[in-house]
Amino acid sequence: MNAPLLDVRDAEIVFTARRGGVTRHIQAVSGASISVARGQTVGLVGESGSGKSTLGAAAIGLQALDGGEVLFDGTPMPAEGSPAWRTLRRRVQVIFQDPFSALNPRQTIGQSLAEPLRLHSMGPRRSWPDRIAELLELVGLNPEMARQYPGTLSGGQRQRVCIARALAVEPDLIVCDEITSALDVSTQAQIVALIADIQKRMGVALLFISHDLGLVRAIADRTAVMYLGRIMEAGPAGEVFETPRHPYTRALLGAAPIPDPVLEARRERIPLRGEIPDPADPPSGCRFRTRCPHAREECAKRTPLPEPAGGAIVACHFWREITGTEDRS
Amino acid sequence: MKPLLEIADLGVAFRTSSSLIHAVVDVSLTVSAGERVGVIGESGSGKSVMARAIMRLDDPRRTQYATSSRITLDGRQILALPEREVHRLRGDAVSMIFQNPMHSLNPAFTVGQQMDAVLKAHRKLPGRDRRARIVDALGAVDLPAPGDLVDRYPHELSGGQRQRVMVAQAILCEPSLIIADEPTSALDVTAQDTVLDVLERLSRDKAIAVLMITHDMGVVARFCETVNVMYGGRLVETGPVGDIFAAPRHPYTAALLAATPNPAAPARTLHPIPGTQTTRRGSASTACAFIARCPHATTLCKQAPALRQIRANHRVACHYAEELDLKAAG
Ligand SMILES: Nc1ncnc2c1ncn2[C@@H]1O[C@H](COP(=O)(O)OP(=O)(O)OP(=O)(O)O)[C@@H](O)[C@H]1O
Numbered sequence: 001m002n003a004p005l006l007d008v009r010d011a012e013i014v015f016t017a018r019r020g021g022v023t024r025h026i027q028a029v030s031g032a033s034i035s036v037a038r039g040q041t042v043g044l045v046g047e048s049g050s051g052k053s054t055l056g057a058a059a060i061g062l063q064a065l066d067g068g069e070v071l072f073d074g075t076p077m078p079a080e081g082s083p084a085w086r087t088l089r090r091r092v093q094v095i096f097q098d099p100f101s102a103l104n105p106r107q108t109i110g111q112s113l114a115e116p117l118r119l120h121s122m123g124p125r126r127s128w129p130d131r132i133a134e135l136l137e138l139v140g141l142n143p144e145m146a147r148q149y150p151g152t153l154s155g156g157q158r159q160r161v162c163i164a165r166a167l168a169v170e171p172d173l174i175v176c177d178e179i180t181s182a183l184d185v186s187t188q189a190q191i192v193a194l195i196a197d198i199q200k201r202m203g204v205a206l207l208f209i210s211h212d213l214g215l216v217r218a219i220a221d222r223t224a225v226m227y228l229g230r231i232m233e234a235g236p237a238g239e240v241f242e243t244p245r246h247p248y249t250r251a252l253l254g255a256a257p258i259p260d261p262v263l264e265a266r267r268e269r270i271p272l273r274g275e276i277p278d279p280a281d282p283p284s285g286c287r288f289r290t291r292c293p294h295a296r297e298e299c300a301k302r303t304p305l306p307e308p309a310g311g312a313i314v315a316c317h318f319w320r321e322i323t324g325t326e327d328r329s
Numbered sequence: 330m331k332p333l334l335e336i337a338d339l340g341v342a343f344r345t346s347s348s349l350i351h352a353v354v355d356v357s358l359t360v361s362a363g364e365r366v367g368v369i370g371e372s373g374s375g376k377s378v379m380a381r382a383i384m385r386l387d388d389p390r391r392t393q394y395a396t397s398s399r400i401t402l403d404g405r406q407i408l409a410l411p412e413r414e415v416h417r418l419r420g421d422a423v424s425m426i427f428q429n430p431m432h433s434l435n436p437a438f439t440v441g442q443q444m445d446a447v448l449k450a451h452r453k454l455p456g457r458d459r460r461a462r463i464v465d466a467l468g469a470v471d472l473p474a475p476g477d478l479v480d481r482y483p484h485e486l487s488g489g490q491r492q493r494v495m496v497a498q499a500i501l502c503e504p505s506l507i508i509a510d511e512p513t514s515a516l517d518v519t520a521q522d523t524v525l526d527v528l529e530r531l532s533r534d535k536a537i538a539v540l541m542i543t544h545d546m547g548v549v550a551r552f553c554e555t556v557n558v559m560y561g562g563r564l565v566e567t568g569p570v571g572d573i574f575a576a577p578r579h580p581y582t583a584a585l586l587a588a589t590p591n592p593a594a595p596a597r598t599l600h601p602i603p604g605t606q607t608t609r610r611g612s613a614s615t616a617c618a619f620i621a622r623c624p625h626a627t628t629l630c631k632q633a634p635a636l637r638q639i640r641a642n643h644r645v646a647c648h649y650a651e652e653l654d655l656k657a658a659g
Pocket residue numbers: 184343345350351352370371372373374375376377378379387544608609
C-alpha cells in the first residue's frame with residue numbers, strides 16, 4: 001500500500017509555562033496519530049484547547065515534537081534549514097483563522113503573493129505578474145486587486161488572498177486552521193466551496209481544523225475527534241457523524257444545534273459533566289473520564305488505546321456496550 | 330396583550346465625513362414579555378445597529394434616527410427620553426451581552442468587583458446583600474462553586490465561563506429584556522450549548538425576553554420562537570421559526586438556509602450566496618434590498634416591496650413571496 005502523504009505517529013507535545021511562580025507542563029498533544037492521504041480532506045474537530053492547532057502545526061513542521069514522529073511522503077521531517085526542509089516548507093502550507101493579521105498591511109496584495117514565489121524560486125521573476133493574476137482569478141478575485149492594500153479588502157476577500165498565497169507554491173498539503181471562524185455564514189460558504197473546488201481540481205490534500213461540526217461534515221472525507229491532547233475517534237466522515245461510537249464524539253454531536261427546528265427539537269443531547277480539566281494535570285487513564293457519562297473504575301486505571309471499530313478507530317474501553325446492538329451484528 | 334418592546338419604522342443613519350450611511354431602514358418588530366426572538370442576517374445587514382438603537386448606544390453626534398422612528402419599551406418612548414433616563418435603563422430593565430466577554434470584563438478586577446459595580450449603580454443595597462445576590466446570579470448560570478468564583482479574575486476562567494459571568498451580570502437587576510449580540514459566536518459547540526441552555530432557562534423561569542442576534546441558523550432553530558431576517562438594513566422576512574424554516578418565503582432567507590452547514594445532514598455542498606452586500610451610502614435606495622444578488626429578480630423589483638402579511642404573524646418583503654418555489658431552488 002502507498003504511504004500516506006502525511007503520517008503523524010504517537011505525537012507528544014509538552015509546553016512548559018510558568019504561572020504564579022510555578023512551572024507547569026502542559027500536555028497539549030499526547031500520543032496522537034493522524035494521517036492524510038494524497039488529495040484527501042481530513043477534518044480535525046474538538047473543543048477549544050483540545051490540541052488541534054498544536055497538532056496541525058506539528059504536521060507541517062512548525063512545532064517540534066517531544067515524542068513520536070511526523071512522516072511526510074514516508075520520510076521523517078528533515079533537519080531545520082536543510083535543503084530538504086526548504087522543499088518541505090513549500091510542499092506544506094497553512095492558512096489561519098484571522099485573515100486580518102495574516103497579511104502585511106504595508107504590502108500590496110501583489111507583493112504579498114510574490115513573496116512565496118521568491119522564497120521558493122518559483123519560475124523566473126518576469127513570470128510572476130502573470131502567475132499572480134492567475135492565482136487571483138483562481139480564488140475568484142479580480143486580478144486588478146494585486147495593486148490594492150489589504151486594508152481595502154473585506155474579511156472574505158482577504159481569506160481568498162491567503163488561499164491564493166498558499167496555492168502559489170503548488171503545495172501537496174494545506175493545513176486550514178479555523179479558516180472560516182471569523183467570517184459570516186455566506187462568506188464561509190463561499191470560502192468552503194472555493195477550497196473544496198480547488199481541492200478537487202488540483203488534488204491538494206487538506207487537514208481541515210474546525211470546531212464547526214456541520215462544516216467539517218460538509219467538506220471532509222475523514223474526520224478525527226480530539227480531546228485533551230488525544231485522538232478519541234477517527235474514521236470516514238459519514239461513519240463518524242452517523243454512527244459515533246466514542247462517548248465524547250456523541251456528546252460533541254449532541255451539543256451542535258441543527259438548523260432545522262423539527263430535527264433540533266428531537267436532537268439527542270448528552271450533557272457533559274463539569275469543565276475540561278487542566279492540561280497540565282490531565283486525568284489518569286482515559287482523559288475523558290471526568291466528564292464521561294459512562295466512566296467507571298477501569299477508566300481511571302487504564303488508558304484506552306485506539307482500536308478498530310467498523311471502518312473507524314475508537315479509544316474507549318466500553319464503546320461496544322455503549323453503542324449497543326448496532327455493533328454486535 | 331401589549332408587546333414589551335415595539336420598534337416601529339426605525340431608520341438609523343450615520344454621518345461620516347463624506348456621506349450618510351443608511352445602516353437600518355424602516356424596520357418594525359415587536360418582542361413580547363418572555364419571548365425569545367432571533368435576528369439573523371449576514372455581516373453588515375444592520376443587526377447590531379438596530380439592537381444598539383434600543384438602548385441608544387451610538388454616539389448621538391453622528392447618529393441620525395429617522396423622524397418617524399419609534400421605539401417603545403414598556404410604555405416608554407426610548408428615542409424621546411432624556412439621556413439620563415436611558416442611562417438608568419441600561420443594565421437594569423434592559424441588559425446587553427456581546428460577542429467577546431473579554432472586552433466587557435476588566436482584567437484588573439475580580440468577577441465579584443465588576444458585578445458589584447453594576448449592582449451598586451442601580452440598587453441601594455447593603456454590601457452583604459449585594460454579595461449574596463451576585464453569588465445567586467452566578468449559581469443561576471450554572472457556574473460551579475459561585476462562592477469562590479466571585480473572587481476570581483476573568484483570565485482564570487474559560488471563554489464559556491466568562492460568557493456565563495456576563496449572563497449572570499445581565500440578570501442582576503432582573504431585566505425584562507436581554508439583548509444578546511452574538512453571545513456564542515466566539516465559543517465552541519459545548520460552551521455554546523451551555524450558554525444557550527442557561528439563557529433559555531432564565532427566559533422561561535423569570536419571563537425575561539431575549540433578543541438574540543446571530544449569524545447561525547442553528548442557534549435560531551435551537552433557541553428562538555420568532556425570527557427576523559435582515560438584509561441591507563431592512564427586515565425582509567419575519568415570523569414563527571417553525572414556519573420560516575419549513576417554508577421560507579423570501580429568496581434571501583432561502584439562500585441563507587442553503588448556505589448553512591448542517592451536522593445532521595449527509596455530506597452535501599454548501600450553496601454560497603453569490604456576490605456581497607454593499608454599503609448603503611447617499612440617499613436610501615428605492616429598490617428591493619436583495620435585488621443585486623437575487624436569482625429571481627425582475628424589473629418590478631426596482632420598486633422596494635413592502636413587508637406584507639402572507640400568513641398569521643408571517644410577513645415577507647418580496648413581490649413574489651407567494652409564487653416562488655424556494656425549497657426546490659435551495
Ligand atoms: N458607527 C458607525 N458609523 C458608520 N457606519 C456604521 C457604524 N456602525 C455601523 N455602521 C454600518 O452600518 C451597517 C450595519 O452594521 P451592523 O454593525 O449593524 O451590522 P451587523 O448586521 O451587526 O453585522 P455583523 O454580523 O458583522 O455584526 C454596516 O454597513 C456598517 O458598516
